[in-house]
Amino acid sequence: xxxxxxxxxxxxxxxxxxxxxxxxxxxxxxxxxxxxxxxxxxxxxxxxxxxxxxxxxxxxxxxxxxxxxxxxxxxxxxxxxxxxxxxxxxxxxxxxxxxxxxxxxxxxxxxxxxxxxxxxxxxxx
Numbered sequence: 001x002x003x004x005x006x007x008x009x010x011x012x013x014x015x016x017x018x019x020x021x022x023x024x025x026x027x028x029x030x031x032x033x034x035x036x037x038x039x040x041x042x043x044x045x046x047x048x049x050x051x052x053x054x055x056x057x058x059x060x061x062x063x064x065x066x067x068x069x070x071x072x073x074x075x076x077x078x079x080x081x082x083x084x085x086x087x088x089x090x091x092x093x094x095x096x097x098x099x100x101x102x103x104x105x106x107x108x109x110x111x112x113x114x115x116x117x118x119x120x121x122x123x124x125x
């Protein structure tokens with residue numbers, strides 16, 4: 001899982017930087033301040049959780065049998081898709097119903113952090 005989560009974290013970090021630049025330069029004149037803020041929130045959470053995925057990759061090197069780390073990594077990745085993805089789609093389309101998907105991503109982020117905490121509690125001496 002080390003390579004998988006390192007790859008996912010790195011790619012999502014790249015995407016967060018690229019999408020943040022796109023928003024700052026390409027969307028600033030096209031979106032309202034509110035929708036631009038929505039988009040930037042997606043970028044911010046994607047970057048935070050890209051770094052979390054890299055942390056999971058590093059920890060997986062030391063704890064290769066930890067199912068908690070696997071759950072944490074996949075929860076972070078799914079959270080990025082649901083949370084950040086829904087915010088990007090909402091900002092670009094202004095279809096408000098897409099905002100109903102965002103809390104699913106938030107719950108997945110929380111699950112990932114809880115799994116990381118449980119790993120720390122049970123595995124780290």
